[in-house]
Amino acid sequence: MxxxxxxxxxxxxxxxxxxxxxxxxxxxxxxxxxxDNIGEASLVVSGEINAxxxxxxxxxxxxxxxLDLSGASIVAYSGNPILLGRTDYVANSVPAYAxxxxxxxxxxxxxTLTAIEEGAFSTSRLKSISIxxxxxxxxxxxxxxxxxxxxxxxxxxxxxxxxxxxxxCDKLATVELGVTTINASTFARCISLKxxxxxxxxxxxxxxxSGCGALEExxxxxxxxxxxxxxxxxxxxxxxxxxASESLDSIGAWAFAKCSALTTAVMNDNTSRIGEGAFFDxxxxxxxxxxxxxTSVASYIFKGNTSIDTTNVLSHNVASIGDYxxxxxxxVTSFTLPNSLAYIGNNAFEGWTSLTKLNAEGIxxxxxxxxxxxxxxxxxxxxxxxxxxxxxxxxxxxxxWKEFTINEVSSVEDILAEDVVNRVxxxxxxxxxxxxxxSEIAQVSIYxxxxxxxxVETANSDEVVINTSDWDCHLYIVKVILADGSVVTIKIAR
Numbered sequence: 001m002x003x004x005x006x007x008x009x010x011x012x013x014x015x016x017x018x019x020x021x022x023x024x025x026x027x028x029x030x031x032x033x034x035x036d037n038i039g040e041a042s043l044v045v046s047g048e049i050n051a052x053x054x055x056x057x058x059x060x061x062x063x064x065x066x067l068d069l070s071g072a073s074i075v076a077y078s079g080n081p082i083l084l085g086r087t088d089y090v091a092n093s094v095p096a097y098a099x100x101x102x103x104x105x106x107x108x109x110x111x112t113l114t115a116i117e118e119g120a121f122s123t124s125r126l127k128s129i130s131i132x133x134x135x136x137x138x139x140x141x142x143x144x145x146x147x148x149x150x151x152x153x154x155x156x157x158x159x160x161x162x163x164x165x166x167x168x169c170d171k172l173a174t175v176e177l178g179v180t181t182i183n184a185s186t187f188a189r190c191i192s193l194k195x196x197x198x199x200x201x202x203x204x205x206x207x208x209x210s211g212c213g214a215l216e217e218x219x220x221x222x223x224x225x226x227x228x229x230x231x232x233x234x235x236x237x238x239x240x241x242x243x244a245s246e247s248l249d250s251i252g253a254w255a256f257a258k259c260s261a262l263t264t265a266v267m268n269d270n271t272s273r274i275g276e277g278a279f280f281d282x283x284x285x286x287x288x289x290x291x292x293x294x295t296s297v298a299s300y301i302f303k304g305n306t307s308i309d310t311t312n313v314l315s316h317n318v319a320s321i322g323d324y325x326x327x328x329x330x331x332v333t334s335f336t337l338p339n340s341l342a343y344i345g346n347n348a349f350e351g352w353t354s355l356t357k358l359n360a361e362g363i364x365x366x367x368x369x370x371x372x373x374x375x376x377x378x379x380x381x382x383x384x385x386x387x388x389x390x391x392x393x394x395x396x397x398x399x400x401w402k403e404f405t406i407n408e409v410s411s412v413e414d415i416l417a418e419d420v421v422n423r424v425x426x427x428x429x430x431x432x433x434x435x436x437x438x439s440e441i442a443q444v445s446i447y448x449x450x451x452x453x454x455x456v457e458t459a460n461s462d463e464v465v466i467n468t469s470d471w472d473c474h475l476y477i478v479k480v481i482l483a484d485g486s487v488v489t490i491k492i493a494r
Contacts, residue, residue, distance in 0.1 A: 020044050020066065027075050028052040031060065039063050046071035051089035054098040055082045062103065065125070070108040094120045096139065105148070109135075116142050118162065133157050138165055147171060154178060156200070163205065166190060173214075177201070182208045184228070204231045206252060212236065216261065220245050229275065230254045239264040246270050251278050253298070260284060267291045276300050276322070283307060290315040292472075299323040299345060306331055311470060314338050316362065321348045323371065330354055337363060339448075346371035352378050358385045360395070361409050361453055367394045367401060380404045386453075409453065424480045424488040431469035433476070433492070437462050440483035447477040468494060 020042035023033035030045065030053035038060050049072050057064060077089040089095050093115040099107075100122040109116075111132050118139035121129075127148045131138075133155045140162035143149060147170045154161065156178025163183040166172060172190045177198040182205055187193060189211035196209075201221045206228035209215060212235045224245040229252035238261045242248055245268050253275035256262065264287045265279065272293040277300035279285060285305050289312040290297070299322030302308060310332055314321075318338040323345035330353045339362035348371070349355075355378055385404035387395050392408045395401045424437045435444055444464050446454040454471050457464055460483075468476070478490045 020068070022046075025049050025053060025072070027077070031056045034061070042066040042068075044068040044071070048073050048075050050075050051077040051086075051095045051098075052079070052082055054095050058083075058099060058102055065103050065105040067104055067106070068108040069110050072110055073112050074110060090115075092134075093117055096120060097122065099124050099126075115139070118142065119144065121146060131155060131158070136160065138162055140164055141167065144168060151175070161186060164188070180223070181205070184208065185210070187212060202226075202247075204228060206230055207233070209235050220248075222246065224248050226250050226252075227255050228252045230257070232256050232259065234258045237262050239266075241266045242268040242271065244268075249273065251275060253277055254280060257281060263287070265289075269293055274298055274301060277303070280304065288313050290318065292317055295319045295340070297321045297325050299325055300327075301325050302329075303327040305329065310335055312472065316340060316472060319343070321345055323347060324350070327351055333357065335359065336361075337368070339363060341368045342366075343369045344371060344374050347373045347376055349374055349378060350376040355383050358383055358404065359453070360385060360387045360391075362448065363391065364388060367391060367398045370398075370400045374400055375403070423482070423486065424490065426478050426490050426492050428468075428492070428494050431467055431494070433466045433468050433478070433494075435464045435466070435478060435480060437480065437482060437488075441480060442483045443481040445479040445481075447479070448473045448475065 021037045021040045022044040024047040025033045025045055027048050027050040030049055041063050043064055074092050076091040079087060081087050083095055084097060092112050094117060096117040097119040100119050102124050105125050105127045107129060109132055111134060113132050113135055115137040116135060116139060119141045121143050122141050123145045125148050126146045127150065129152060131154060136157055137160040138158055141164040142162060144164050144167045149169050150171050151174040153176040158179055161179050161183060164185045167185050167188045169190050171192050173192045174195040178200060180200050181203045182201065184205040185207040187209050188207045192214050193212045194214045196218060199221055200223055202223050202225045204227045208228065208231045210230050210233040214236055216236045216238050218237060220242055222244045225247050226249060231252060233254050237259050243266050248268055248271050250273040251271060254277045255275065257277050257280035259282050261284060262282050263284050267289050269292040271291040274294055276298045279302055280300050281304040283304060283306050286307050286309050288308060292315050295317050297314065297318055303324050306328060316339045319340045320343040325345065325348045327347055328351040330351055332352055333354050334357040336359040341363060350373065380403035383404050384407050386407045386409050389408045392406055396406055426433060426435045440462055441459045441464055444457045444459065446466060455466060457466055475493050478492060480488045
C-alpha cells in the first residue's frame with residue numbers, strides 16, 4: 001500500500017512539473033511568487049512586474065521555455081543597478097537584453113506593451129512571437145541571431161524598427177511588415193527568408209536584405225523612395241520591377257550586386273541616381289532599361305554582366321559612363337553610344353573582345369572625353385566607328401578614338417537636302433510605321449533628329465511596315481529610295 005501511495009505521489013509530482021505554473025506578482029517580487037518553482041519550463045504571470053523581475057527570469061529560471069505575460073503589465077523601475085547596470089527602466093517596455101541567450105521558445109507579451117528594447121531576445125531559442133498592436137518601437141538587434149525563429153508579423157503601429165533587428169535569423173522564412181522604413185541590416189543573412197510582405201515601404205536601408213539567398217521575389221511598393229547601399233546584395237532575387245515605384249529617386253551602391261539568379265530589372269524612368277556597382281557581377285541579367293532621369297552611369301554598375309541585352313541598357317540621356325562600368329561585356333558585337341554622351345571613364349569598355357561595330361552617329365556636338373584605357377583588350381582597328389561627317393575629323397584626331405576604323409555618315413542637314421518629290425507618304429498605326437509610295441520602294445532608312453540611324457530596310461514593293469516599339473524616340477526622319485533612284489525624305493512624329 002505504501003508503494004502504491006509513493007507511485008501516485010511521484011506521478012502527481014511529474015504531472016505538476018509538466019504543467020505551467022501560474023502566479024500573480026507585484027513589482028520586483030516575482031521571485032517570491034515563484035518560490036521553489038524556479039525549475040519550471042512554463043510560467044504564466046499576472047499582476048505587475050518590472051525590470052528586476054525580468055532579471056530574475058533570465059538568471060534564475062534557466063529551464064523556462066514558455067512565458068505568458070499577456071495578463072501582466074510592466075511598470076517602471078528605479079533603484080539598484082540591474083541587468084546591464086542600468087538603474088532606471090521605463091514602463092511598458094521589454095528591457096534591453098532581458099531574454100538574450102535564454103531558452104525561451106515562446107512568449108505572450110502584454111497587450112499594453114509599447115517597446116521591445118535593444119537585443120531583448122537576441123540569441124534566444126525563440127520559435128514564435130506575436131507582437132501586440134500596441135508596440136511602436138523595436139530596438140536595435142532585438143531578435144538578432146534567433147536561430148529557431150520561423151515567422152514574424154510586425155504591426156503597422158511599429159514606426160521604429162531598429163537596425164539589425166532580425167539579422168542572422170537562420171530559419172526565419174516569412175515576414176509581414178507594416179513599417180515605412182527598414183533600417184540597416186534588419187534582415188541581413190536571413191538565409192531562409194522567402195516571403196516578405198511590405199506594402200507601405202518608403203525606405204529600405206543598407207544591407208537590409210543582403211545575403212538573403214532564398215529571397216526570390218520582392219514586391220516593391222509604389223511608395224518606395226530610396227534603396228540603400230548593398231540592400232539586396234547576394235540575395236536570390238530573380239526579377240526586379242520598379243514600374244509602379246514612381247517616387248523611387250535613388251538606388252544605392254552595390255544594391256543588387258552579385259544576385260546570381262537575377263535576369264530582369266524593370267526600372268522606373270523617374271529614378272535619377274543609381275550607385276556604384278549597383279548591378280555588378282550579375283552574369284544572368286539579360287534585360288535592363290536605364291531610367292530617362294538617370295544621366296550618369298556609375299562606376300562598376302554593370303561590370304561582368306555577360307548576358308545583358310544592350311538595346312535599352314543606356315538611355316539617350318546618358319552624359320557620362322563611369323570607370324569599369326561596362327567592363328567584360330565580351331558578348332557584344334554592336335553598340336550604339338548615347339546621343340548626349342560627353343565622358344567615358346577608365347576601362348569602361350575593357351574586355352569587349354567581340355565588338356565589330358560602334359555607332360556614334362547620334363553624337364552631334366563634340367567628341368566625348370575619355371579616361372584611361374577605355375578600350376583595353378578591344379581590337380579597335382577591326383571595329384567600325386560610325387560618326388557624322390561634321391565630327392569625323394575630330395574623332396580621327398582624338399586619342400583612343402583614332403584607333404578605330406572611322407566611317408562617315410550623313411548629317412541631318414545632308415539628309416534633308418536630298419531631292420524631295422511628292423510621291424511618298426508615311427504614317428503610324430500604333431508602333432508600326434507604314435511607308436507607301438506610288439512605285440516600287442528599294443530602301444527605307446530610319447533616323448532620329450540627331451542623325452542616329454535606327455534601321456535600314458530593303459524592299460521590292462510599294463509598301464513597307466517597320467515596328468518602332470523598341471526605339472526610344474518620337475521624331476523620326478524617314479529616307480526613302482525608290483527603285484528608279486528617286487530619294488524622298490519625310491519628318492514624322494510618333
